[in-house]
Amino acid sequence: MAEKLTDIxxxxxxxxxxxxxxxxxxxxxxxxNGMDDPPANLGLNFPAPKRKVITDGPAGADPLTTQSLGAVPRAGAGDTPGAVLAYELLTVVDSVAFxxxxxxxxxxxxxxxxxSKLPGGLTVSGMGRRGGRWWLAAGPLRIEQGLPAQ
Structure with missing residues (x-):
């Protein structure tokens, strides 16, 4: 038996x-087991799992994560529906212009x-930085950062 009262x-x-x-x-x-429609999380407080969307094309950017302005076209997509009115160079990160x-x-x-091709069919031929601003050349079009190009 136990020697001390605290052990017992x-x-x-x-x-x-x-x-x-x-x-x-x-x-x-x-x-x-008694519930007709048990909760998906079995009564625990875990968040519901995110559902993956499977598509044939490459994955686009998540608009909630990237705060994009609209749908991101797939790589190699030449045209967006409708006529292009203007281009605006926002920034360049790791040789990728947005x-x-x-x-x-x-x-x-x-x-x-x-x-790569811009919507409207213009192929990007060069990009660089001059005077603290990025520029992008696509065919006859030249876009500078912060200035919309027609």
């Missing part, structure tokens, strides 16, 4: 705690690199 009390307390945990787990199982394209269908944020 610790043993009894641990048995009571284990019995309480098992009783609570049994209660949750019975409560969830161009806001204003068309009849609305504004779209398009990431482009040298050799």
């Amino acid at each position: 009390l610790t043993y009894v307390f641990s048995l009571a705690l284990a019995a309480g945990v098992i009783a609570f787990a049994a209660y949750k199982v019975v409560a969830l 161009v806001a394209v204003d068309s009849d269908a609305g504004k779209t944020l398009v990431p482009v690199t040298i050799g």
Whole structure:
């Protein structure tokens, strides 16, 4: 038998705690089995899992994460629906230029690199920085950062 009263009390307390945990787990199982429509998270407070959308094309940018201005066209897509009204070079990050394209269908944020096509069919031939501002050349079009090009 145990030599000290504290050892006996610790043993009894641990048995009571284990019995309480098992009783609570049994209660949750019975409560969830008795429901006609149990919650998706089984009564726990975990957030619902995010659903993945499977598409044939490459994944576009998430507008909530990137705060984009509209739908991002797939790489290699030459035209957006509607006529292009204006281009605006927003910034260049790691040789990727982000161009806001204003068309009849609305504004779209398009990431482009040298050799890719802008909506409207223009191929990007160069980009660089002069006087603290980025510029982009696509065919006869030259766009400077912060200035909309027609």
